[in-house]
Amino acid sequence: MADLSRRALLRGAGATGVTGALAAMTGCGVPPAYVRAADRAGPDRSAHDPRLTFANWPLYIDVDDHDKQRRPTLAAFERRSGISVTYTEEINDNDEFFGKIGPALMNHQSTGRDLIVMSDWMCARLVRLGWVQEMDRAAQPHVARYLDPQLRTPHFDPGRRHSVPWQSGITGIAYNRRKLGREIRHTSDLWQDDLRGRVTLLSGLDESFAMLMQGDGVDITRWTADDFHRMTDRIRRLVSRGHIRRFTGNDYIKDLDSGDVLAAQAYSGDVIQLQADNPDIEFVVPQEGAELWAESLLIPNLAAHKRTAERLIDYYYEPAVAAELAAWVNYVCPVPAAREVLASSKDKERAALAEDPLIFPDDAMRKRLAIARDITSAERTEFAKEWNGIVGL
Template sequence: MSRRSLLRGLGGAGAVTLLAGCGVPSAYVEKGERAGPDLSGRDRSLDFANWPLYIDTDDEDTTRRPSLDAFRERTGISVRYTEEINDNDEFFGKISPALMNRQETGRDLIVVSDWMAARFVHLGWVQEMDRGAQPNVTRHLDPQLRRPAFDPGRLHSVPWQSGITGIAYNRRRLGRELRSTKDLWADDLRGKVTLLSGLDEAIGLLMQGNGVDVTRWTGDDFHALCEQVEGLVAERHIRRFTGNDYIKDLSTGDVLACQAYSGDVIQLQADNPDIEFVVPEEGGELWAESLLIPNLARHKANAEQLVDHYYQPEVAAELAAWVNYVCPVPAAQDVLADSGDEELAALAEDPLIFPDAAMRGRLAIGRDITSQERPDFAKRWNSIVGL
């Protein structure tokens, strides 16, 4: 099971999530209240919370993480690394009481999906990073990821990894190619298609299939999509809505085509070369999961150094070779290509890790769902998918 496949869309974070999603004013933290005493100078450590299976590990000792070890050896800063994030909303619910009450969370660096990062940024719950201390980020961050709508200029966030939502299918079992999102609705795929259950994960690709510009989609576009999906559910064309389950369904042949994440498919292909991933002709959605420094973090400067460490092309290449998602450091491609290792050189040529110009031209970053839109949109989407 890959890291991204653990993602669930709208989980049960309860009243705290609803409160923040509605943008309750008292939850907002003013800029002057976000920073606390930084102990980085005398305490050479930091706490880093991440998702499972989302960092390189040693082949012989899986408790060791070579890229973190290299950081400690170079800087003298030790990292307390925890794999505690299994769901965006669940993690939000875990740390939001502290942030809402102007208390520190015990974490200096976290990784969440950009749609959740938008929530943190809009609530004023994360700090701006000092780009003067991050020359590698400034120099090497992928230009296509530099200007998310939720964080202009990427002042508060830095992508950890990126990826593509597209279509995966079993070409041998299906007996033909799929090129378009509309191809999912062909008669011979009735009952053999799954879609992602999460609102933020699912709607971008489906809207693109309807010719919508996802950088500026409207409420009418959303409701038109919902009507379309409701009809497909009524016709039993869609087998079900999934989180990580689609990997198993696709592997066993229970489904022939599905919405999928690029990194998952690379890993599936290692065991089943019949599995294909396609960025549809109408476009695919480019997303990122980003590093954030929560308010009152006690080791902000140390955290900023760690972020910059992962933007060295050599370190980014090491991480990309392990996780197989879209690398946010394009310069890492040359590192892998020149490695002298046949397998690593092959990864450098994989457009699902380093998208070429043709693929990039079909990728778009969807606009965020606003706090005003989310309650109604989530209610309608969840009623369709059964959440």
């Protein structure tokens, strides 16, 4: 297990300069930014150049206990395939990385990367712009067979033609049951008087809005502008009454652990790590539902090793490999078949992971999970302005 959650890094804080300019341009849907399907692929060097460049977030892959520079699953792929993988942990923020690769993609140039990992809402932007390539599923039999059915049809990429989940997760509620002295089962439970000034919400619009809408009974697969404004009206009133302590990035982890906050909107993977040190912390998928999200693998336009990238993606969908990754990162595994691999482990701690619903959600939990319709480019400017005004950004 990682000593520090990958999501404890700064996420989606917004950017200035080239990133802000690109975001504004693409948010307005400027036609020149769009790349036609016929112009996305370049000469593929996979057959005669056995290497690959893979950009990911920090702390998002298994690491050898004795050699922090060694990543066992990647090393196994290199031995098996003869392919050399240059693995970089250079993605610390969706917008920041968009600003790094955007100028090249906008100008029909290679990014120098064959494989990247982005959050759902950024995947949506890249897919809409035509900045990532469609994958050849015939070359990815494990993805075709083992990808979690609940993750197969996101609104932004029907059929997952351009994206494949690296890991998944749930945005729900974490709380200290012992200190609160009661259970939380509904989103509305956060608004009870005994939590006044002791509850936090996530500051990022894309990270926070879906669960809050679900608390109002909204089907987040088809939410409307009216649903959004009704939710923000509620949150604005709670802020004015001092009920919400603050809006956070991942510093809610520290607040929950110290007891300064008794309940927080939270990510499932973070809570698994918190529970290891504080068993009083519980994670809840509210009865009204919670958002199931993914951070997905994408192949940028003009990637020099597209076929090799597809091969690496498919490798990580082998259940045994997916199980190794899941045992280390502790997010929702997008390969349900990996559960049986972990369950059969002779190591009791690893076998116990197979029973953790925050890694392998059970049927009852899955019924309450949904993938939200993404915020479109036409909606984003207005909605972000409204949300940021409430949060204080």
